[in-house]
Amino acid sequence: MTTSSWPRDGIARESAEGVDLLIYEDRPRSILQMFYDSASAQPDNTALICDDIRWAYRELETLVNRTAWTLKEERGIHKGDRVSVLLENRPEFVILYLATTAIGGIFVPLNTRLKSRELVYQIQKAGPRLLFVSKDFWTGIEPIKEDISSVERIFSVGGGIAGTEPFETLSSTGAAERISDENLNEHDPGCILFTSGTTGNPKGVVLTHCNVVNTAIACARVFSTTVDDVDLIMVPLFHVTGLFTQLSQTIYLGGTTILMRTFKADAAVAIIEKEKVTLSISVPTIYWLMLISPEFSRYRLDSFKKIVYGGAPAAPELVKRLAEAFPGASLINAGGLTEGTSLQYALP
Numbered sequence: 001m002t003t004s005s006w007p008r009d010g011i012a013r014e015s016a017e018g019v020d021l022l023i024y025e026d027r028p029r030s031i032l033q034m035f036y037d038s039a040s041a042q043p044d045n046t047a048l049i050c051d052d053i054r055w056a057y058r059e060l061e062t063l064v065n066r067t068a069w070t071l072k073e074e075r076g077i078h079k080g081d082r083v084s085v086l087l088e089n090r091p092e093f094v095i096l097y098l099a100t101t102a103i104g105g106i107f108v109p110l111n112t113r114l115k116s117r118e119l120v121y122q123i124q125k126a127g128p129r130l131l132f133v134s135k136d137f138w139t140g141i142e143p144i145k146e147d148i149s150s151v152e153r154i155f156s157v158g159g160g161i162a163g164t165e166p167f168e169t170l171s172s173t174g175a176a177e178r179i180s181d182e183n184l185n186e187h188d189p190g191c192i193l194f195t196s197g198t199t200g201n202p203k204g205v206v207l208t209h210c211n212v213v214n215t216a217i218a219c220a221r222v223f224s225t226t227v228d229d230v231d232l233i234m235v236p237l238f239h240v241t242g243l244f245t246q247l248s249q250t251i252y253l254g255g256t257t258i259l260m261r262t263f264k265a266d267a268a269v270a271i272i273e274k275e276k277v278t279l280s281i282s283v284p285t286i287y288w289l290m291l292i293s294p295e296f297s298r299y300r301l302d303s304f305k306k307i308v309y310g311g312a313p314a315a316p317e318l319v320k321r322l323a324e325a326f327p328g329a330s331l332i333n334a335g336g337l338t339e340g341t342s343l344q345y346a347l348p
Helices: 033-041 057-072 091-102 116-126 135-147 209-222 240-253 263-274 282-293 316-325
Strands: 011-016 019-022 046-050 054-057 084-085 108-109 130-134 153-157 189-194 204-208 232-233 257-258 279-282 306-309 329-338 342-345
Touching: 019 209, 033 057, 033 091, 033 116, 033 209, 033 240, 046 057, 054 057, 057 091, 057 116, 057 329, 084 091, 084 116, 084 135, 084 209, 091 108, 091 189, 091 240, 091 257, 108 130, 116 135, 116 204, 189 209, 204 209, 209 257, 209 342, 232 240, 232 263, 232 282, 240 279, 240 329, 240 342, 263 282, 279 282, 282 306, 282 342, 306 316, 316 329
Parallel strands: 046 257, 084 108, 084 130, 108 189, 130 153, 232 257, 232 279, 279 306, 306 329
Antiparallel strands: 011 019, 046 054, 189 204, 329 342
């Protein structure tokens, strides 16, 4: 089908800065609007679960609003400023993603597996003014503090880092009112994520609010997800799969996201039963580890209806085993690129 047949099924052909786009017509115009739409429609629905934390959309909104207000009014973060995080999957990651983009800042998540020399390269390229670090990854930052001159202030998340400011100073004192997005354009940069650098140094990929929102809508349509879905994130949020294909999609729908700080197969199957998880998107190795877990047969996992795998070849034996273990589930092979805001194809 050629582009001349569009618009079709709610998709229009529009132009942005001289570039023709195929884009969803009925879309939020920013990441913030996407979040606020769901918080308004589903204020009491569970937005986020991580360990003992369970936040409804109204609770998450309050934390996001306070953090965004403090970032802007007290820390001087304005449109176009970068904010970096070096964090495991945790609730503060979600707050900072939404709060930074709410005020026009550019959110830059860093790969927690990088060494100091790799981190300094990416931080120097991105030029963040603020850096948020958890104590588990401080050893990567401490040796390069003098080399990352753009960073004006370092915040500790989860405590335990001397000489840094605690994250809680942002989320506990700011104004709780909604942030105006009148100065946001959907084609403004929202995030910078670095590629894996398979052919050289990693490249920082600039992704707009429009990129993120349209990916969220596309994922919801392709995977037939709804507000009732419960999405288990077992992959890192610093990757496009976790941040956009999963978290942003679920926020768009007003559904529930469950974060695993680190993947453990036994814990994953326990969470699927306890929280009635319906969806996850992961690499084949993670599904193999779940299937061979000694705990696997102990749990009732019939809620798990949408199993998406990609990022590496999936052996036919794995697909067969998944079909046998989850006879009522849809198995979907998907893949994409950082440059494409994650999802590029999905095959049943």
